[in-house]
Amino acid sequence: MNKEIEVVLNYHHLTKHTLARYAKGPESIDWEDQPDHFRHFSGCEIVSLPMPGSELNVLFSDLDKPDAISSQILSVTSIGLLLELAFGLSAWKQYGPSRWSLRCNPSSGNLHPTEVYLISAELDGLKAGVYHYVSHDHALEKRCSVSDNLNEGTLLIGISSIHWREAWKYGERAFRYCQHDIGHALGALRYAAATLGWGIEIMAETADADIAHLLGIDRLAEFKVFEQESPDLLCRIKVGIENKSCDIDDLLSAVDAGSWTGKADSLKAYHMYKWPVIDEVALAAYKPRTLKDDWQTISAPVLPTTCQQTATTVIRQRRSAQQFDGKMSPMAQAEFYRILSAVLPTAATFQSWPWQSKVHLFIFVHRVEGLEPGIYALPRNHEALKKLKAGSLDEFAWQLISDALPLYQLHNGDCRQFAKTLSCHQPIASDSAFSLGMVAEFREVMNVAAWQYRRLFWETGFIGQVLYLESEAAGYRGTGIGCYFDDSVHELLGFKDNQFQSLYHFTIGKPLEDSRIETLPAYEHLRIK
Numbered sequence: 001m002n003k004e005i006e007v008v009l010n011y012h013h014l015t016k017h018t019l020a021r022y023a024k025g026p027e028s029i030d031w032e033d034q035p036d037h038f039r040h041f042s043g044c045e046i047v048s049l050p051m052p053g054s055e056l057n058v059l060f061s062d063l064d065k066p067d068a069i070s071s072q073i074l075s076v077t078s079i080g081l082l083l084e085l086a087f088g089l090s091a092w093k094q095y096g097p098s099r100w101s102l103r104c105n106p107s108s109g110n111l112h113p114t115e116v117y118l119i120s121a122e123l124d125g126l127k128a129g130v131y132h133y134v135s136h137d138h139a140l141e142k143r144c145s146v147s148d149n150l151n152e153g154t155l156l157i158g159i160s161s162i163h164w165r166e167a168w169k170y171g172e173r174a175f176r177y178c179q180h181d182i183g184h185a186l187g188a189l190r191y192a193a194a195t196l197g198w199g200i201e202i203m204a205e206t207a208d209a210d211i212a213h214l215l216g217i218d219r220l221a222e223f224k225v226f227e228q229e230s231p232d233l234l235c236r237i238k239v240g241i242e243n244k245s246c247d248i249d250d251l252l253s254a255v256d257a258g259s260w261t262g263k264a265d266s267l268k269a270y271h272m273y274k275w276p277v278i279d280e281v282a283l284a285a286y287k288p289r290t291l292k293d294d295w296q297t298i299s300a301p302v303l304p305t306t307c308q309q310t311a312t313t314v315i316r317q318r319r320s321a322q323q324f325d326g327k328m329s330p331m332a333q334a335e336f337y338r339i340l341s342a343v344l345p346t347a348a349t350f351q352s353w354p355w356q357s358k359v360h361l362f363i364f365v366h367r368v369e370g371l372e373p374g375i376y377a378l379p380r381n382h383e384a385l386k387k388l389k390a391g392s393l394d395e396f397a398w399q400l401i402s403d404a405l406p407l408y409q410l411h412n413g414d415c416r417q418f419a420k421t422l423s424c425h426q427p428i429a430s431d432s433a434f435s436l437g438m439v440a441e442f443r444e445v446m447n448v449a450a451w452q453y454r455r456l457f458w459e460t461g462f463i464g465q466v467l468y469l470e471s472e473a474a475g476y477r478g479t480g481i482g483c484y485f486d487d488s489v490h491e492l493l494g495f496k497d498n499q500f501q502s503l504y505h506f507t508i509g510k511p512l513e514d515s516r517i518e519t520l521p522a523y524e525h526l527r528i529k
């Protein structure tokens with residue numbers, strides 16, 4: 001085993017929560033001292049984007065057949081809409097003197113470690129260059145002016161993480177959460193692009209060092225120590241039918257010849273605790289240039305949705321449920337099956353996923369019409385079925401219960417109590433219609449390279465984003481669950497070693513609203529300005 005893989009596996013083991021102790025985090029948190037959720041660069045030209053909030057009449061159900069959606073013209077307005085629907089604010093919440101914003105993409109603890117950059121060729125109203133997106137202001141900060149014009153139609157989104165912003169609250173486990181958030185951000189970007197009739201190509205072969213160079217986040221003198229960004233992914237936005245590829249070396253030469261401006265403002269928090277293990281794992285999991293994965297995805301229709309809402313409505317109303325109605329009438333079976341069919345790698349959403357699917361669902365059904373409460377499994381690729389059967393509890397029945405889905409019943413019985421206990425005693429895992437663990441083919445993938453650790457977490461976050469939007473579309477609500485007792489989950493499912501590891505949990509049900517919390521519009525502050 002190479003040294004990097006060893007470092008990553010040690011990190012994974014070290015940051016497991018157990019029933020006896022949580023992974024190492026800060027002993028106390030000063031809420032007044034939260035890191036700024038919105039990064040700004042001083043000394044840059046600011047490009048304000050058109051006022052967010054406009055509607056498109058594309059229905060959420062149309063996203064099942066994205067090729068049939070007519071493509072929006074590439075302009076500053078459509079780029080603004082792309083950024084808003086993927087990463088923009090969706091609301092403000094107020095409770096007493098506390099006020100906080102929510103975004104279209106979720107984030108563990110609402111800390112939003114993900115930063116977003118745009119690389120664009122010249123357009124009417126936008127000079128060619130590299131820009132940082134500020135979701136609060138719905139504006140672009142121009143970091144680099146590119147004098148050699150980029151190929152016409154070049155449009156890329158780069159994403160990175162400020163690990164410390166997440167570690168401030170979650171300590172050593174935060175690196176995992178940053179990767180989940182990247183997966184959610186990719187999912188959010190795919191839905192936003194599809195709503196505009198565009199596609200995304202995740203440029204999976206790109207090296208982290210190249211992404212860092214393109215986004216200017218390797219210009220370390222322009223960032224405060226501990227507040228630097230780690231590169232994650234680059235996505236090409238495919239506008240219209242032409243299929244122009246994008247050469248990374250040409251882009252690198254363009255930014256090398258460009259002129260950079262700006263310096264990251266301090267995130268204003270006091271760095272009381274340091275988590276060196278995060279720097280170690282981030283370094284070990286650094287991604288080099290890689291070859292394209294040699295596998296073929298097949299597309300198949302998903303089961304129909306009953307949703308009549310527009311895609312923009314569903315995207316902007318996405319929230320995490322804080323509490324569920326534990327006495328809800330059961331979820332209709334057709335809704336349950338639709339939600340599950342939408343996370344299969346054959347669904348339209350996953351056509352943009354560049355790696356073979358290696359994450360499978362183990363589902364705790366609590367309240368679904370026509371299904372006995374119990375444990376079910378949805379292997380997301382056929383080859384995994386045999387391995388999952390062999391690697392899990394011998395007593396599991398593995399009885400196929402649907403013609404439409406690879407859904408297997410494993411065990412009958414009320415599993416609300418242990419679903420809750422396993423998810424750090426959170427009632428959201430038991431009061432829902434169902435909750436689930438996302439189980440990765442961990443050992444096999446980790447044997448390939450250390451950076452694949454991140455790719456597995458990205459896959460779980462991407463699945464999570466589909467679940468969030470599908471539950472809204474079905475009239476329910478979801479919540480990502482990053483807090484769970486890793487090895488207790490493995491024990492329950494019968495996993496004996498690290499062949500399989502549960503990397504993320506999720507829950508979906510009828511939400512209970514807290515009437516004391518007021519909801520305010522996302523961008524009213526831009527009108528007042």
Ligand SMILES: Cc1cc2nc3c(=O)[nH]c(=O)nc-3n(C[C@H](O)[C@H](O)[C@H](O)COP(=O)(O)O)c2cc1C
Nearest residue numbers: 102103106107108109110180319320480481482483
């Ligand atoms: C990776 C991840 C892990 C999360 N873990 C939990 C959790 O364990 N418990 C919980 O109540 N919420 C959890 N959440 C929900 C976040 O707290 C929520 O996304 C955040 O507060 C922003 O709110 P919003 O999703 O309504 O925009 C998680 C979200 C993500 C993306």
